[in-house]
Each structure stands twice: as C-alpha cells, then as structure tokens.
Amino acid sequence: MTVIANDFVPDGPHNANLITLSVGQHTDVVVEATAKSTDTIRMRITEGPSGLSPGSHTKCTLNDSISFTTAAATYYEDFIPNIVPNTNSAIDSSLNLFPFNYNNQPLDITVLAFAMPLKEPPTMLNPMTNADDPTGAYMSFEAKPGDADKQLIERAVYDIGSNSSVRIVMISVGFPDSHSMHIDGHNMQVLAGGVCGSDGRTIVNPSNPQRHGARSVQPNGYHIIQYDLDNPGV
Incomplete structure (x- = not known):
C-alpha cells in the first residue's frame, strides 16, 4: 500500500505492507493493481484481542480473547466467476502482539506536504492515564461512573x-492496553512517542512534525503532542 494521508493530512507518499489503526484514526492508501486481469485476492483487517483479556497482557481491543480477521474479496476485471480467492496473508502474526501491535506509523518516515514548524508552547501538561496515582503529581482526569462528585475541580479542569x-506529555503507567488519544476540534502535532518515559523535550521532527486527529499511546508508553488553542469550547 502507498500511504498518502493520515487523518486527512496529506503525507509524503511512502510504502507500507501493514497499517495499524486504533479508534478514531484514518489512513488513505493507494493499492496498485499489478496482478493478472483474471486474479482474485483478499484484503485483510485483523482485530487483536484485548490486553485485559483473561491470561493475556499482550494484545489489543476486545476483552474476550477473540481475534477477528475480516477478509474482503477483490476481483480483477476478467475474474472467473465462482472462484473464491485463496490468497494468504504474508504478515508475520507476531506483529499483532506486544510491543508491535500498538505501534503507530513511525514519525520519521514521511514529510507532510504542508509544513507547520513547531513553536515553543507557553504551557506544558503531564496527564497520566493511570487513575490510581496517589501522589497527585499528575492530573488523572478520572471519569469513572459515580466518581464525578468525588473529584476536585482542579483534577477535572485545567485553566491555561x-x-x-499547549504541549501535553501523555504517560500510560502499568496498563496493558493502548489509549487512542484525540483532541476534539483540533489537529495535534505529534512530537514524539514510544515506551517508558519522556522528558517532554525530545522532538522527532521539529521543522515539520506529523499532525494527527488521533494517536495511540502504547502500554507503559508515552506520547508528546502539541496543539494551538484556536477553537474555543469545552
């Protein structure tokens, strides 16, 4: 596949044989029809089991340990009727397992068609997705049912x-699933990401950082994003 855009932001075209998508993400690809005119093939989407599934902390999405693969038949113009495609996937199945399965597309392989150089932000936030942080050093933004009345307003709203x-260092601690992060009404610049921690200052491509509408934070991982506060609202 030739990737030409992510979350509707045009990318410099690059090739990929596997695209990983999480909730809210979009990727535009071009598939070149290079087989014979009589061929039939299958295009596949695999949905990984959840890291919260019984006995497993290595996968993604559903909590029932079931991993679905959807195969769509694709026919060339001179295909022979009633012949079902029998092509097999060439993708290494280990790519559906931790730590590979949560990987977004690398931040250093494309050049956006319209560059927006990074600016130094006046504010930096460090929310942690582990809601059991007892120190109060990070904002938890807890949203469990029934917990709304127990939260201090300072842990629910941050006035900048x-x-x-604003630049946000998103940290996931001790959690086996990925988190698809999204800022309503904005495209965010994605500055860095990976596993373990970050100082919030290491930037992959400051002259032309990737821009996304949603981006996955890996288990025990982090992402650094930045966005302009130019769309008022809650």
Whole structure:
C-alpha cells in the first residue's frame, strides 16, 4: 500500500505492507493493481484481542480473547466467476502482539506536504492515564461512573488562560492496553512517542512534525503532542 494521508493530512507518499489503526484514526492508501486481469485476492483487517483479556497482557481491543480477521474479496476485471480467492496473508502474526501491535506509523518516515514548524508552547501538561496515582503529581482526569462528585475541580479542569498553545506529555503507567488519544476540534502535532518515559523535550521532527486527529499511546508508553488553542469550547 502507498500511504498518502493520515487523518486527512496529506503525507509524503511512502510504502507500507501493514497499517495499524486504533479508534478514531484514518489512513488513505493507494493499492496498485499489478496482478493478472483474471486474479482474485483478499484484503485483510485483523482485530487483536484485548490486553485485559483473561491470561493475556499482550494484545489489543476486545476483552474476550477473540481475534477477528475480516477478509474482503477483490476481483480483477476478467475474474472467473465462482472462484473464491485463496490468497494468504504474508504478515508475520507476531506483529499483532506486544510491543508491535500498538505501534503507530513511525514519525520519521514521511514529510507532510504542508509544513507547520513547531513553536515553543507557553504551557506544558503531564496527564497520566493511570487513575490510581496517589501522589497527585499528575492530573488523572478520572471519569469513572459515580466518581464525578468525588473529584476536585482542579483534577477535572485545567485553566491555561489565554495561552496560544499547549504541549501535553501523555504517560500510560502499568496498563496493558493502548489509549487512542484525540483532541476534539483540533489537529495535534505529534512530537514524539514510544515506551517508558519522556522528558517532554525530545522532538522527532521539529521543522515539520506529523499532525494527527488521533494517536495511540502504547502500554507503559508515552506520547508528546502539541496543539494551538484556536477553537474555543469545552
């Protein structure tokens, strides 16, 4: 596949034989029809089991340990009727397992068609997705049913005033699943990401960082994003 856009932001075209998508993500690809005119093939989507599934902390999505593969038949113009495609996947099945399965597309392989150089933000936030943080050092943004009345307003809302932009270091601690992060009404610049921690200062491509509408944070991982505060609202 030739990737030409992510979350509707045009990318410099690059090739990929596997695209990983999580909730809210979009990728535009071009598939070149190079087989014979009588051929039939299958295009596949595999949905990995959850890291919360019984006895497993290595996979993604559903909590019932079932991994679905959907295969769509694709026919060339001179295909022979009633012949079902019998092609097999060439993708290494280990790519559906931790730590590979949560990987987004690498941040350093494409050049966006319209560059938006990174600016130094006036504000940096460090929310942690582990809601059991006892120190209060990070904002938990807990949203469990029934917990709303127990939260201090400072842990639910962060007022950054009239600042023009904000950089957020998203950290996932001790959790076996990925988190698809999304900022409503904005495209975020994705500055860095991976497993373990981050100082919030290591930037992959400051002159032309990737921009996405949604991006997955890996288990025990982090992502650094930044966006302009130019769309008021809750």
